Amino acid sequence: MAVAAITPDYTGERLDRVENFHGNIVVYVGWDRHLMFCSPIAFATPPDTTFGKLQDEMIAGAYAQHPDFAKIDWEQVCWLLNGEPFTPDREATLAAQGVDHKSIIRMQTPGLEGIGGSHS
């Protein structure tokens, strides 16, 4: 739908277009049912970041404080990319496996129920 506007064919400036991020893309990461981290995380990273680096450095740096984090069996993690099941390739870059600007990566860790089983 068009905006009801006083100017005909009104268009707005796209504030978050990828060109504005100095070579980075924004990638969101959420850890399902671990709400001690109140919301998913926003990372800005080059599109040629490998998934391995995202997992080992960025995700680990963000979530290490959680008591479940050290218990994650990474072989068993189920990943979602923008809501669809996703099998990441650790060696490949984000761009090469369809992780584009403002994509959401979710990780599910079955068996880990959060603090006191509360999904926190």
Place this chain on the structure above:
Amino acid sequence: MAARKLNLKERYSLLTRDLDWEYSYRDKKEIFPYEDFEGIKITDWSKWEDPFRLTMDAYWKYQAEKEKKLYAIFDAFAQNNGQQNVTDARYINAIKVFLTGVSPLEYQAYSGYAHVGRQFSGVGARTACQMQSIDELRHVQTQVHAMSHYNKFFDGFQDFSHMHDRVWYLSVPKSFFDDARSAGPFEFMVAISFSFEYVLTNLLFVPFMSGAAYNGDMATVTFGFSAQSDEARHMTLGLEVIKFLLEQHPDNVPIVQRWIDKWFWRGTRLLAIVAMMMDYMLPNRVMSWKEAWEVYFEEAGGALFKDLARYGIEMPKYAATAIAEKDHISHQTWSTFYNYGHAAAFHTWMPDEKEMDWLSEKYPDTFDKYYRPRFEHWREKEQAGERFYNPTLPMLCNTCQIPMGFTEMDDPSLIAYRQSVYQGERYNFCSDGCKDIFDHEPEKYVQSWLPVHQIYQGNCGGADIEKVLSEYYRINMGKDNLDFHGSPDEARWNAWHNLESAEERLKKAG
């Protein structure tokens, strides 16, 4: 012949309606250029009803009386060191949120009503908007005056207007009003007068202000109720606007319904912070957020929408979701601020045992199951000297701009994710309500100034987060932010009352 005393209706008519004139040498469309583009059809402005029939002379008289009462109390509060008599220094943080998050909205409302008060061709609506505009200016002034007293004794008050324009969480209220003010005049009225003032502001001004009284804060309760006494008139204006638009033309009904759906949802998201203030920041609690919501939305709003059903207006589209969220919203919002307490210009803390018991009692279906274990874990970490702070930047909803911390109401431990792709670009949302708003007017919301993205774009003073917080936001690091325990606010409070800090008590016990 002695002049007969005029009655209220006659006085109102003479002093308002009869001040208007016919435009003889200019086209009406040229004088009121904003009246048509939203698709609203007005056939007869004279049908506008003014239930309060307040004329300017009476307006000044009663407003002056309200001000005299108000300033007498401010003086008494200051002269008696009222800042020392609140229940607990933690409470003051709710007032910091109010000054940085709410008072600037009063200013935005002043500006918004001045604008629409010029743009309507109906004189009844213009008069009502003019009075409301002056009211809103009075509100921001009295609020700043009242809270300036706290600025002498507590951190976090000093740069409220600068912070409102820049700090990440204050983009939530700021963008709410920017959205309303950049809409057409009729949408502004439905957004602010009806959806916000009529349906939702009671939740801010009534139970919260009553809570301020219960916590010894006479200055705040007084400006709150003084503002609210204008609010009764604003609410009536809101209801009048709706009825007038619906009676003018059947084509207005679907437009108004969509605005109600949109602004009810935007308003409930905005009030998440009030929910948190009520449940977590008032040491003496009057009622829970959930109870307030039941009285002021479910009961009062239910009666209102039943009344409006005769026009074909229904309950706001996502009312059921908002009702389900009453059990979660305050806890989720407090969790968010606790996570990012290092980046906020007020203090956060974990509730003590008694307060957690109160929350368990008030939220029997959710608090123990979803939130208490998390909070107890955080409390343990704090006692071990490892107070939890989230080291990242959060993902924000593209519409309400709140960190994506709200969960699915049919699965409350799962974050709600919604996404739209518009012209090849992804946009993410916290809820169906926020996604709908974007999908209907994407050209407006592609312009969202999302604080986290702005930091990543380098528009907030560079890549060093510490500098963004201290220089761009002007948060006094180590004073305004972090946990209440260990803060200079706490130390001053303890010195006034000869109390020991929690840390000192621990040391002695150890």
Place this chain on the structure above:
Amino acid sequence: MSKVYMALQDNEEAHYLVEALEEDNPDVTVDYQPAMIRIENEDRLVLKRETVEEKMGRDWDLQSLHVNLVTIGGNVDETDDEFTLSWN
């Protein structure tokens, strides 16, 4: 049936208003909360100038209600003599 309501600041003048409301609306519910008084009634609530004047023992302008009013719920009708809240 829906409830209409008003809330008044809890002060001297409001106590007379409450007395008048109680007299003119026999089924009214009055709830004293911190710093405020909430008055509610099924469908309709009327405040009459004459009754307030009788309680106060002096003249009282109905519009000065605004000074003590905190909030209302319902459609408003105001004349020189009566302030009425109602739902249709």
